[in-house]
Amino acid sequence: MDRHIENQASTMKWTNDITRLLGIDFPIVQAPMFGVTTPEMVAAAGTAGCLGSLALADLHADQCRDAIHKTRMLTQRPFAVNLFVHHIPAIDDRLRTDYAEATAWMEQLAQRYNLAVKLPAIDDLAMHNYAEQIEAIMDENCKIVSFTFGNLDPQSIARLKSKGTVLIGTCTSVKEAELLAQADIDIICVQGIEAGGHRGTFATEDIPAIGGLSLLAQVSEAVQVPLLYAGGIYNAKTLLAARALGANGFQIGSLLLGSAESALHDFEKDRSRRAKESDIVLTKSFSGRFARGIKNIFVDESEASGLILPYPYQNKLTAELRKVARSNKLSEFVNIWMGQSISEFSGDSTTSIIKRLIEQTEVLAGL
Known part of the structure; x- marks a missing residue:
C-alpha cells in the first residue's frame, strides 16, 4: 500500500465494519455510474485505498465478463460489480x-x-435478466456485488453468500432498508434524494419526500446493518455530516464526473x-x-x-x-446525471480527487 495512504489510514482511524468487510483502507465507495464509470476509474479508486464500483447495469452476461476482465487487468484491489435488479x-x-x-x-x-x-x-x-449476470459474476468469482432498483431473489442471495460474496443493496426509505436487512444483505446504501442518477426505489412508485440526511438518521435507528450514504457528499463537511448521522461509509459520484477516467x-x-x-x-x-x-x-x-x-x-x-x-x-x-450539490468539477484523476477528500476530512476533523 502507498506509504501516504497508510499514514492517513492510521491517523484518521477510518477502519470500521465496512473497511473490514470490503478489504479497503478507507470507507469511501466510488459510485457505480453506468455511462460514466470505466475500468480505469474503478482501478483509480482502488489506488486511493477505496472501493471502485464497476457498473454493469443490464449488460449481457458476456459484456459483463469483458468489463470484469478489463478491470482486473488494471488493478489487484477489491472492487464491486453493480447490477440493476428490476422487474421487466x-x-x-x-x-x-x-x-x-x-x-x-x-x-x-x-x-x-x-x-x-x-x-x-x-x-x-434485447432484454437481459439479472439472473444471467449472476451466473457470469459467480463464474468470475466476484466477491463484492452491489445492486439497485430492487432486492435480489432469495436463491441468488443464498448462492452468492455461499461463495463468501459481500452484498450491498440500495434503499431510499426506511421500509426498503428493513426489507434488505431482513434478506440478510451485508451493507445497505442509503440513497438520499439529493443523489445524482437513478433512484433505487423499489417498494413504492412514489418519490420519497424526506431529505437524505434525515433518512439516514432514521435508517440508522431502524436496522443493525453497516450503512453507506450516497447523496450530496462532495467535500469534508458533507462527509462528516453523514458520519455523524450514522453512516459507516460514503459513496461519491458527482464529484468524479469530470475526472480523467470519466467516460463522459x-x-x-x-x-x-x-x-x-x-x-x-x-x-x-x-x-x-x-x-x-x-x-x-x-x-x-x-x-x-x-x-x-x-x-x-x-x-x-x-x-x-x-x-x-x-x-x-x-x-x-x-x-447527464448529477446530484443537487453543485461543486467544482476537477479534471484530475479519480485517485487525486479521492485523496484530496480524505486529506480535507482529516484536517476538518482535527485528526
Missing part, C-alpha cells in the same frame, strides 16, 4: 400501443431538430461544469425511472408529451436518440 413488464397490447405512440412522437421530435435516428421495434429490443465526452463535462442548481431535476424522460440530472430540451419535450414508457422500455427506445446526439455533441438530447 411483459409486452401486452397496451404496451405495444404505448410504444408505437412514443416511437412516432420521438421520430417527429428528432426530425424537428434534424437528428437522423432509426428507432427499434419493440420486438427487437468533453461536451458533456463542459455542460456539467456550467450547470446551475435550477438545472438539476428528477425526471423519467430518458429511462422510464426517476433519475436526477440536467434538464434539457428532451426532458421538457418528453414530460410535456406524457408519452413516457415504463423502464426499461423507455431506456431502450431513447438509446438510439442519445447515441446520435452524442455523436453530434448535442447536450440537449442526452442524459
Whole structure:
C-alpha cells in the first residue's frame, strides 16, 4: 500500500465494519455510474485505498465478463460489480400501443431538430435478466456485488453468500432498508434524494419526500446493518455530516464526473461544469425511472408529451436518440446525471480527487 495512504489510514482511524468487510483502507465507495464509470476509474479508486464500483447495469452476461476482465487487468484491489435488479413488464397490447405512440412522437421530435435516428421495434429490443449476470459474476468469482432498483431473489442471495460474496443493496426509505436487512444483505446504501442518477426505489412508485440526511438518521435507528450514504457528499463537511448521522461509509459520484477516467465526452463535462442548481431535476424522460440530472430540451419535450414508457422500455427506445446526439455533441438530447450539490468539477484523476477528500476530512476533523 502507498506509504501516504497508510499514514492517513492510521491517523484518521477510518477502519470500521465496512473497511473490514470490503478489504479497503478507507470507507469511501466510488459510485457505480453506468455511462460514466470505466475500468480505469474503478482501478483509480482502488489506488486511493477505496472501493471502485464497476457498473454493469443490464449488460449481457458476456459484456459483463469483458468489463470484469478489463478491470482486473488494471488493478489487484477489491472492487464491486453493480447490477440493476428490476422487474421487466411483459409486452401486452397496451404496451405495444404505448410504444408505437412514443416511437412516432420521438421520430417527429428528432426530425424537428434534424437528428437522423432509426428507432427499434419493440420486438427487437434485447432484454437481459439479472439472473444471467449472476451466473457470469459467480463464474468470475466476484466477491463484492452491489445492486439497485430492487432486492435480489432469495436463491441468488443464498448462492452468492455461499461463495463468501459481500452484498450491498440500495434503499431510499426506511421500509426498503428493513426489507434488505431482513434478506440478510451485508451493507445497505442509503440513497438520499439529493443523489445524482437513478433512484433505487423499489417498494413504492412514489418519490420519497424526506431529505437524505434525515433518512439516514432514521435508517440508522431502524436496522443493525453497516450503512453507506450516497447523496450530496462532495467535500469534508458533507462527509462528516453523514458520519455523524450514522453512516459507516460514503459513496461519491458527482464529484468524479469530470475526472480523467470519466467516460463522459468533453461536451458533456463542459455542460456539467456550467450547470446551475435550477438545472438539476428528477425526471423519467430518458429511462422510464426517476433519475436526477440536467434538464434539457428532451426532458421538457418528453414530460410535456406524457408519452413516457415504463423502464426499461423507455431506456431502450431513447438509446438510439442519445447515441446520435452524442455523436453530434448535442447536450440537449442526452442524459447527464448529477446530484443537487453543485461543486467544482476537477479534471484530475479519480485517485487525486479521492485523496484530496480524505486529506480535507482529516484536517476538518482535527485528526
